[in-house]
Amino acid sequence: MVAEVTVKELSERRQAKTAPVLLDVRDAWELDIASLSGVVHIPMSEVPNRLSELDPAAETIVMCRSGGRSLKIGQYLEAHGFARVANLTGGILAWSAEIDPSVKQY
Secondary structure, three states: OEEEEEEEEEEOOOOOOOOOEEEOOHHHHHHOOOOOOOOOOHHHHHHHHHHHHHOOOEEEEEEEOOOOOHHHHHHHHHHOOOOOOEOOOHHHHHHHOOOOOOOOOO
């Protein structure tokens, strides 16, 4: 079962020296509207073909717009041997609402 991480937890953890990998699975047009710095961007549809770009040993938090697509990719990653995977609860919408209102909602 994929763990859940809140945007507040992510905000704190991004400040740490050992910050997790933040995998954004939204489409490119969505990143043009709203994005966070330092993410690894692999659209949901491309994850199976680009799995080798990710480290299965790394802590990985998956995000999307609201948390649905990222949960599915989190489950996919776990099924493919990624042991330290979490879903960002509420996605970029929650980030905008709770952490940084300058990030546009769409």
